[in-house]
Amino acid sequence: MKKTTSGILAAAALLIVGAALYVFFSESREGLPAGFVQGNGRIEAEQVEIAPTMAGRVAQVMADEGSLVALGDVLVQMDIDELSAALDRAKAEVALARQAKAEAEAVVIQRQSELRRAAHEFDRGRALLAGENISESVFEERQTAHQVAKAVLGAAEARVATADSQIAAAEAEVRRIVAQIADSTLHAPMPGRVLYRLAEPGEVVSAGGPVLTLLSLENVYMEVFLPAREAGLLPIGAEARIVLDALPDYAIPAVVSFVSPEAQFTPKQVETMSEREQLVFRVRVRIPEDLVEGRIEHVKTGLRGIAVIRLDRDSAWPEALEQRIPPELFE
Numbered sequence: 001m002k003k004t005t006s007g008i009l010a011a012a013a014l015l016i017v018g019a020a021l022y023v024f025f026s027e028s029r030e031g032l033p034a035g036f037v038q039g040n041g042r043i044e045a046e047q048v049e050i051a052p053t054m055a056g057r058v059a060q061v062m063a064d065e066g067s068l069v070a071l072g073d074v075l076v077q078m079d080i081d082e083l084s085a086a087l088d089r090a091k092a093e094v095a096l097a098r099q100a101k102a103e104a105e106a107v108v109i110q111r112q113s114e115l116r117r118a119a120h121e122f123d124r125g126r127a128l129l130a131g132e133n134i135s136e137s138v139f140e141e142r143q144t145a146h147q148v149a150k151a152v153l154g155a156a157e158a159r160v161a162t163a164d165s166q167i168a169a170a171e172a173e174v175r176r177i178v179a180q181i182a183d184s185t186l187h188a189p190m191p192g193r194v195l196y197r198l199a200e201p202g203e204v205v206s207a208g209g210p211v212l213t214l215l216s217l218e219n220v221y222m223e224v225f226l227p228a229r230e231a232g233l234l235p236i237g238a239e240a241r242i243v244l245d246a247l248p249d250y251a252i253p254a255v256v257s258f259v260s261p262e263a264q265f266t267p268k269q270v271e272t273m274s275e276r277e278q279l280v281f282r283v284r285v286r287i288p289e290d291l292v293e294g295r296i297e298h299v300k301t302g303l304r305g306i307a308v309i310r311l312d313r314d315s316a317w318p319e320a321l322e323q324r325i326p327p328e329l330f331e
Contacts, residue, residue, distance in 0.1 A: 035315030037234075038308045039224025039283065043244070045301050046219045047195065049210040052078050053183045057204050058211060065197050069188040069214070076211045078184035087177045094170040101163030108160055111153040118142075118149035192216045193299070217299050221257065221286040224307045225264075231281035233311050234259055240285045241321045244305035251321045253291065256309060258284035285309065 032038060057079040063069055125142040128134040196213040199205050222242055226234070234256060241251040260282040285307045292299060308321060 032308070033315065033318060035312030036308055036310055036318075037226055037230045038306050039226055040304070040306055041222040041224040041285075042305070043220060043222055043242075043299075043301050043303045045192075045221070045299070046216040048189060048192070048214045048216055050075050050186050050188075050212040050214055051208050051210045052076075052186065052205060054180060054207045055205065055209075056184065058199050058201050060201055061197060061199065061211060063194045063197070063212060065194050067194045068192075069194065070191050071188055073188040074185055075188055075194075075214075076186040078186070080181050080184050083177055083181050083184065087174065087181065090170060090173040090177055094167060094174060097163060097166040097170045101160060101167060104156065104159040104163050108153065108156040111149070111156045115146075115149040115153050118146040122146035186211065188214065190214075190216050190218050192218075215301060217292055218289055219286065220292050220299055220301075221284050222254070222305070222307050223282055223284050224309075225280035226283050226309075227280055228263060230311070231259055231283060234283060234309065238309055238311065239313075240307050240309040241317070242285060242287065242305055242307050243321075244303050246303050246305075251308075252287060254285045254287045254307065256283060257286035258282075283309070 058076065059079040060077040061075070062073075062077070063075050069075060121142045122145070125134060125139045129136065129139040192214040194212055195215045197211075198213065199209070199211040205211060236256055236259065238256040240254040240256060242254050243251050263279040263281055265279060310317065
């Protein structure tokens with residue numbers, strides 16, 4: 001009997017809170033307590049396109065529409081057969097370039113030996129010419145041979161430098177292809193939910209062509225539109241509460257993260273005729289990440305509701321807006 005009585009009391013309390021919220025939000029904007037403003041909106045989140053950096057064939061898609069994904073999860077694998085073949089060829093080019101360098105270095109050693117011999121003959125010829133033991137023409141031949149040996153050595157050393165450049169270019173090509181292979185595995189850049197699956201295995205997509213559209217669950221917010229007289233008083237970081245139509249008995253804490261610098265005509269989704277007839281400023285009310293993280297599997301975009309924003313820090317929140325979502329509601 002005691003359990004039944006406590007259950008009835010709890011249900012009655014929820015009905016009272018729900019009724020209070022209904023009365024509170026059924027009033028007009030002018031009926032809000034001083035220091036508060038409100039606007040209609042819906043839950044939204046940033047959309048991220050998961051796309052390859054280069055054109056190719058889709059090999060695997062690891063996520064379905066509606067799937068929750070964590071940061072770093074593999075979402076798409078592109079076909080890498082051609083890239084693997086190109087990598088093998090690039091590695092072979094590196095090996096050939098290194099072999100060419102080794103051969104060029106061997107030639108340098110040979111040319112250095114020839115230069116030392118030519119230099120010795122040149123110095124000996126100069127001494128013999130001074131003693132008039134050889135003719136002028138023989139000395140000139142030795143001088144020419146020395147100069148040729150120096151030039152040949154320089155050419156051989158240049159070929160070594162060229163081989164170094166070829167090795168660097170071939171290694172750079174290997175790194176480029178390795179990077180392309182790594183980019184062919186597409187990971188989740190943040191926790192989120194797959195909104196759309198736009199390509200299937202076997203399809204060819206262009207560079208930047210989306211395979212999946214991911215709904216980021218790190219940045220969940222509601223956008224409302226406020227007249228200039230209210231938006232002008234709104235500081236970034238102002239406290240807010242979001243009340244969803246699907247959960248009218250609870251208020252979700254939030255903060256103002258963005259106020260548009262330019263006025264615009266009110267979008268069509270604002271339902272009040274008087275509001276559609278005036279210029280407004282777009283205001284984004286963001287739900288803190290820690291609140292989203294604990295209930296990430298329950299986050300759904302498109303849910304409609306209202307956002308109440310506190311303009312004056314000294315204004316006390318109405319009791320109806322202090323009813324937080326209990327953790328056990330999602331267990």
